[in-house]
Amino acid sequence: TIEATISSDGGATITDRGFYWRSAENPDTTGTKLQVAGTGTGTISSNITGLSPNKLYYFRAYATNSVGTIFGSRLSFTTAVALPSISTVDISSNTGTSAVSGGNVTSDGGDPISARGICWGTAVNPTTALTTKTSDGTGTGSFTSNMTGLTPATTYHVRAYAINSAGTNYGGDITFISAIILPTVTTAAV
Numbered sequence: 001t002i003e004a005t006i007s008s009d010g011g012a013t014i015t016d017r018g019f020y021w022r023s024a025e026n027p028d029t030t031g032t033k034l035q036v037a038g039t040g041t042g043t044i045s046s047n048i049t050g051l052s053p054n055k056l057y058y059f060r061a062y063a064t065n066s067v068g069t070i071f072g073s074r075l076s077f078t079t080a081v082a083l084p085s086i087s088t089v090d091i092s093s094n095t096g097t098s099a100v101s102g103g104n105v106t107s108d109g110g111d112p113i114s115a116r117g118i119c120w121g122t123a124v125n126p127t128t129a130l131t132t133k134t135s136d137g138t139g140t141g142s143f144t145s146n147m148t149g150l151t152p153a154t155t156y157h158v159r160a161y162a163i164n165s166a167g168t169n170y171g172g173d174i175t176f177i178s179a180i181i182l183p184t185v186t187t188a189a190v
Contacts, residue, residue, distance in 0.1 A: 003045040004061030004072050012065040014039050019046055020071075021059035028060050028071050053082035054110025082109035084162035088118070088171030089142070096152035096181035102136070102144040103160025103171050111164040113138050118145040120158040125173050128161055150178045 002019055017039070022031030036044040044061070051057065057079065061072035085107035093100040101118050119126040119133035126132070134145040150156065156178060160171035 001045055001047050002059050002061075002075075003043060005043050006041045006061075006063045009041050009063075010065050010067060010070075012067060014041065014063050014065055016064035016069070017044055017062065019044075019059050019061050021048055021057060023052075023055060023057050025058055025074070027058045027074065028062070031058075051079050052110065053079055055079050079110070081111040081164060081166040082107075083166050083169035084109045084113055084140075084164050086116070086160050086162040086169055086171045088158060088160040088174050089144075091158070091174060091176040094176065094179045096179035097150050098146060098148045099150060099156075099176065099178065100144060100146055101158050101160070101174065102142065103162070104142045105140040105162045108140050108162075109164050109166055109169075111166065113140060114163050114165075116143060116160070116162045118147070118158055118160050120147050120156050122154065122156060124157050125170070126157055126159055127170070128163075128168060133161075152178050152181045154178050 018035040020027045020031040020033055034046040036046055058074055058076045060074050062069055084105055086103050086105045089102040091099050091101050105113055117134040117136040119128050119130050121130050121132055136143040136145050156176055158174050161168055
């Protein structure tokens, strides 16, 4: 939300007022225009939407009367870093004691990914607090992860995760049942 105060109408009615904004300097008339309803002096404000995370933006207020348009000071702000966007990859190569999954980091949220991987367990929505997790590098894009130490014929939940300076975000929870394997037979000596 950006805000400004129109302290004087210059002796004529204010007929147009609002803001110009953009991600480059000097946002007047070449930026995106946000008209604020109404006329006259006083405090005006407007919400800017569709911004990118961790990016610098500039804005200026304007007011128009019968003489012309005047601009306020150029101000700037930097948007906050957002959580990364990540999805969990379906299960493959389910052997009963191991399986393969992974993830796809589609956005770093405006700050580099410091860690990514998967976590799994028998409860819904596993987290990185578990010891059953992988660490599969950094950055955006797809990655593959190997789960080991699974118990055959057991229901597991797996989620991909990605970490940046804003925190940890998780992909969707995928449920699978580890495969049934052949029994173990040991023949005793006669």
